[in-house]
Amino acid sequence: MALNKFMHPRNPYRIKKPDFKALASKYEEFKTHCTTDSKGQVHLDFKKPECLKALTVALLKDDFDLDLDLPIDRLIPTVPLRLNYILWLEDVFGEGTPVLNAIDIGTGASCIYPLLAAKKNQWHFLASESDATNFTYATDNVKKNNLAHLVRVVQPTEPSGMLCDILMNNEESFDFCMCNPPFFGSNLEAWGMLTSRSESRPEPLSANTASPQESVVPGGEVQFVKQMISDSLVLKNRIRVYTSMLGKKSSLSVLKEELSRCEISNTGTTELCQGRTMRWVIAWSFDNTVKFPKPLGKKLLEVKPTNPIMWKIPSQTHTKQSIHELLLKHLNDLQMSVKFSEDCYHAIAHHNTWSHQRRQRRQKERELSSPEKKNHGQKRLSDEDVSLGHKKLKTEDGDSVVVEASTSSPPILEFEMKLKDVEGDFVVEAKLMKSGSKDLLHQVLQFLKNRVK
Numbered sequence: 001m002a003l004n005k006f007m008h009p010r011n012p013y014r015i016k017k018p019d020f021k022a023l024a025s026k027y028e029e030f031k032t033h034c035t036t037d038s039k040g041q042v043h044l045d046f047k048k049p050e051c052l053k054a055l056t057v058a059l060l061k062d063d064f065d066l067d068l069d070l071p072i073d074r075l076i077p078t079v080p081l082r083l084n085y086i087l088w089l090e091d092v093f094g095e096g097t098p099v100l101n102a103i104d105i106g107t108g109a110s111c112i113y114p115l116l117a118a119k120k121n122q123w124h125f126l127a128s129e130s131d132a133t134n135f136t137y138a139t140d141n142v143k144k145n146n147l148a149h150l151v152r153v154v155q156p157t158e159p160s161g162m163l164c165d166i167l168m169n170n171e172e173s174f175d176f177c178m179c180n181p182p183f184f185g186s187n188l189e190a191w192g193m194l195t196s197r198s199e200s201r202p203e204p205l206s207a208n209t210a211s212p213q214e215s216v217v218p219g220g221e222v223q224f225v226k227q228m229i230s231d232s233l234v235l236k237n238r239i240r241v242y243t244s245m246l247g248k249k250s251s252l253s254v255l256k257e258e259l260s261r262c263e264i265s266n267t268g269t270t271e272l273c274q275g276r277t278m279r280w281v282i283a284w285s286f287d288n289t290v291k292f293p294k295p296l297g298k299k300l301l302e303v304k305p306t307n308p309i310m311w312k313i314p315s316q317t318h319t320k321q322s323i324h325e326l327l328l329k330h331l332n333d334l335q336m337s338v339k340f341s342e343d344c345y346h347a348i349a350h351h352n353t354w355s356h357q358r359r360q361r362r363q364k365e366r367e368l369s370s371p372e373k374k375n376h377g378q379k380r381l382s383d384e385d386v387s388l389g390h391k392k393l394k395t396e397d398g399d400s401v402v403v404e405a406s407t408s409s410p411p412i413l414e415f416e417m418k419l420k421d422v423e424g425d426f427v428v429e430a431k432l433m434k435s436g437s438k439d440l441l442h443q444v445l446q447f448l449k450n451r452v453k
């Protein structure tokens with residue numbers, strides 16, 4: 001599971017491995033596909049399509065209360081990857097996950113994206129599916145979960161019909177469209193026979209159940225997404241954000257070139273990492289107010305197990321309550337979201353609000369002392385601030401600088417801090433959680449140390 005550590009920071013499967021034993025004890029059907037070894041460990045054979053299906057069905061039931069029926073001869077979706085794409089779309093539209101109206105092109109028998117997003121965020125979907133068997137299963141899966149008020153499944157009038165086709169008799173506007181296109185251009189490519197030796201990948205660990213009509217399309221995913229781009233030039237802002245997943249990294253540069261050729265400049269990309277699989281997403285918009293999150297890159301997403309960082313506060317200067325109040329105040333000043341229970345603070349930062357505070361304060365003082373700028377508390381952003389995703393800075397009374405951060409960015413640091421009594425003194429013990437680096441955590445602790453002396 002080499003890539004799990006690079007999964008989206010909010011993806012629960014990043015740290016939670018499916019517990020086959022627990023699932024087998026809850027779900028009879030899942031249990032029938034499991035084997036138990038002499039040590040009592042429960043196993044699943046991923047080379048068998050029935051086992052893959054049983055796992056996807058059990059996870060969707062257990063984690064999202066979704067009941068799915070899937071044909072064994074069609075693509076069986078893996079849940080962590082599908083969730084990664086949805087979580088990235090949440091980032092595009094900002095925190096608080098507003099109710100959105102979306103399109104899923106090629107929804108599959110599972111109708112997985114619309115069902116997951118409808119259940120998780122109450123998003124509305126128009127889902128298209130050209131394959132007759134998949135269309136029937138998708139429609140039944142929506143009904144089975146009582147989600148017909150949120151998800152409509154349609155068939156394009158032409159088998160290769162795309163956005164313009166399904167929106168022909170429709171006046172609606174949509175917030176975004178998403179798509180997991182057939183990746184390959186031919187059956188030979190789908191079977192891996194066109195891949196040269198040097199490019200060849202290790203043999204897959206799990207069965208591929210996708211039918212030819214699900215994995216193969218003339219021109220492969222590049223042609224499929226080029227058609228989406230062409231349709232988007234007609235539909236423009238009727239869909240605010242156009243996105244598609246890609247199975248091959250090489251397709252990214254070809255499609256970026258196509259977007260540039262079509263003079264579409266507001267574009268974004270991201271990587272989706274899970275298990276041993278990597279996928280990519282390409283996105284574009286005609287609305288310049290849409291800001292695509294900067295890809296975090298593997299460095300920031302990777303969390304290496306680290307020892308906690310300790311910091312001692314002498315009890316002569318503070319009581320436990322006064323330390324608690326100061327910690328909460330300063331974490332709050334840093335615009336982190338903080339949960340506190342049982343002497344433990346769980347904090348998440350979306351932007352670096354703690355660096356260069358002194359420089360910002362001096363700048364503010366200079367601005368306030370310069371007569372022509374006296375009425376302009378607002379400060380120009382440095383390149384670094386911009387690269388950190390800050391929307392704007394504004395000064396406040398006193399020595400604090402408040403950073404109004406863009407809300408559409410994923411966390412850059414997540415940590416836990418415990419406040420303990422140790423031999424008459426107080427000790428703060430801080431530990432990195434799902435996102436960030438030890439360096440960032442050190443910086444935050446130094447910021448707090450300077451204020452809680």
Ligand SMILES: C[S@@+](CC[C@H](N)C(=O)[O-])C[C@H]1O[C@@H](n2cnc3c(N)ncnc32)[C@H](O)[C@@H]1O
Nearest residue numbers: 077106107108128129130131160161180181214
């Ligand atoms: C790779 S599968 C993805 C299925 C599902 N979205 C998932 O992620 O598991 C691609 C799907 O697109 C469907 N498809 C292919 N061309 C299509 C088109 N022009 N319009 C709608 N669906 C299409 C295929 O039948 C297939 O179900």
